[in-house]
Amino acid sequence: MIALSLAEIAEVVGGQTHDIPDPSVQVTGPVVRDSREVEPGSLFVAFAGEHVDGHDFADAVVEAGAVALLASRPVGVPAIVVDDVQSALGALARHVVRRLGATLVALTGSAGKTSTKDLIAQVLARKAPTVFTPGSLNNEIGLPLTALSATAETRFLVLEMGARGIGHIRYLADLTPPQIGLVLNVGTAHIGEFGGREQIAQAKGELVEALPSVEDGGVAVLNADDPLVRAMASRTKAKVILFGESGEADVRAENVRLTDSGQPAFSLHTPSGCSEVTMRLYGEHHVSNALAAAAVAHELGMSADEIATALSEAGSLSRWRMEVTERPDGVTIVNDAYNANPESMRAALRALAAMGKGRRTWAVLGKMAELGDEALAEHDAVGRLAVRLNVGKLVAVGGREASWLQLGAYNEGSWGEESVHVSDAQAAVDLLRSELRPGDVVLVKASRSVGLESVAQALVEAGTEGEVAVR
Known part of the structure; x- marks a missing residue:
């Protein structure tokens, strides 16, 4: 501080x-x-x-x-x-941010916030000292603590903002007023709490409403490929810049493809030029995240070549988000167990399919929380998608929601031993430990409350230490 x-x-x-x-x-x-x-x-x-x-x-x-x-x-x-420690912490953060003189970049969205925040931070750090949210500490306590970690040398402050209801982002933006506000997407994460995607859009759009005007340097960075996000342009007085694969996007990707190892590559087009990007991260969903980061960096004066180089060299800074480990025996473990919603689950399955070309693939999946009345349909749809993507075997872990995953796969045509429902994490480890063979690719993903990172960790350790139980 x-x-x-x-x-x-x-x-x-x-x-x-x-x-x-x-x-x-x-x-x-x-x-x-x-x-x-x-x-x-x-x-x-x-x-x-x-x-x-x-x-x-x-x-x-x-x-x-x-x-x-x-x-x-x-x-x-x-x-x-x-009288109130949390309010006092927020007041201190507001005071410090106003004195800093740093450019504050805030971002929100239903999926991809943490990965995108990590990309923005790594790109901007090439230009000047940058402080950013560690992990996903994006609430009323984590956000001011992050802001207070900035020093007099900090030039960019990148803050992730989460919301569980209307008014949350407005409150966070008041604590740490942003100059640049980025909205990634409006999905179904926490839809059970919000009540619908329109309500989610209302909450996420509070970020662009909090931005300064064009004359005062405010910039709203919006996803051109998401209609609910794009419509937020009417809710801000800031300059609007669009990113995406749409031809109307100011910062866009062309010739999007995946390498043989499942890493995205594309041609980056910005108003200042074009350059090629090949990412170290896994999964095509990172293209949108990279474009969002590129749009922010472009607005802050970086060239297309500088941005492309930074994106191509950026890694994953936060644990259990498409964290790939190659075991000595040739088995690949993809630990994406930090959290899950329908959008991120579909993206992870598509990444698994790309990484597993010519190899046997496993999807170890668990409950997606806070989906409300949409829970049955969304779990069923994920199970069906696993079959359509030719995932070799689905292991659904846990209770009722996991049974819906397995039922969706069964109804889509996954019979025999192609899908299985197990009771808990240890049962999943026992099954995989007995059946994995060299060359297999295993994706592990569920909502944070399920704790499936223990499965991924046990499987990684089993590759070098033999029998390992979930702890």
Whole structure:
């Protein structure tokens, strides 16, 4: 964080100082909520959770070097006490962002947010110091913590924004007002909570409504291939730039193809020129993500060649998102188990089909959460798609939703041993460990709550250590 004194912070957040001998002492280290991340000069944010109360760590974090706590009650060590810690954290982030002078890029969408955020960060880092959301910490706590990790040297701040209802993104954009706002897509993730795609579009579009006008430098980057996103152009006063495969897109891809290993390649066209891209990531769905990143980079002054080079060299920065491991015995494990929705599930299956040409393929799939009344139809459709893509074997893991996956595959023509429903992760590992053979490709994917990353991890370890159980 940029250096601020405890007195300044108290004034910004409307707090009272307690047990602080010298209010002029500055916070020079990171702002953290995890006591294990405290460094000398840190500000520790004490949240009182259901199971853990950060106030209980007051002595330990000060001993570890924290200058003070941001807390909701006095704790006997230096602290700034406020009525609401989360609101205070947001106010501090808003203050710091306004003082930074960095260009703030915010993005949202139903699928691909984290992968796209990672691409944008890697591309912009070629131009100037860049800070970005770690993993998918995109909520009311993670977003301000990320913003506060920026320093005086930061020139680009890339923030992922998630939403579980109307008004969430408006709140986040108020905490950290963006200059560039990117909307990737409107899908069916969390449709059970929102009630429909139109409501999802309403929520995601709050980002472009928060942008400055054209005259003040606001830029809305919108997906030309998604009608609900493209329609958001009417909801902003910012400049609109379109990306996609549509001929009307300002930043577009032509001659899209997949390499033999399933990595996307395409010709990148921008208003400033054209260049060739061959990505290190897996799956054609990353083309749209790459175009979104390219559109942002173009608006920030990078040439087509610079963007193409950066995209071609960018890797995956976040765990369990199309994370590919080649075992010594020739088996390939694709761990995409961080999360799942119908759009990302279809994209992962298509990537598996591309990677598995001439090889035996396995799709180990589990529940897609928060689909509401659409759950049965969407799980059935994914099971059917696995068959249409000629996936060698579908292993549906878990309860009712998994049975719908397997039933969809069965009804599409996957009979005999081509699809199977198993009760849990360990059963899936036991099955695969007994049947995998060199050259096989295994995709593992489900919503985060299912925990199928344990299957992928066990299979990776089994390739070098023999019998491995799910932990």
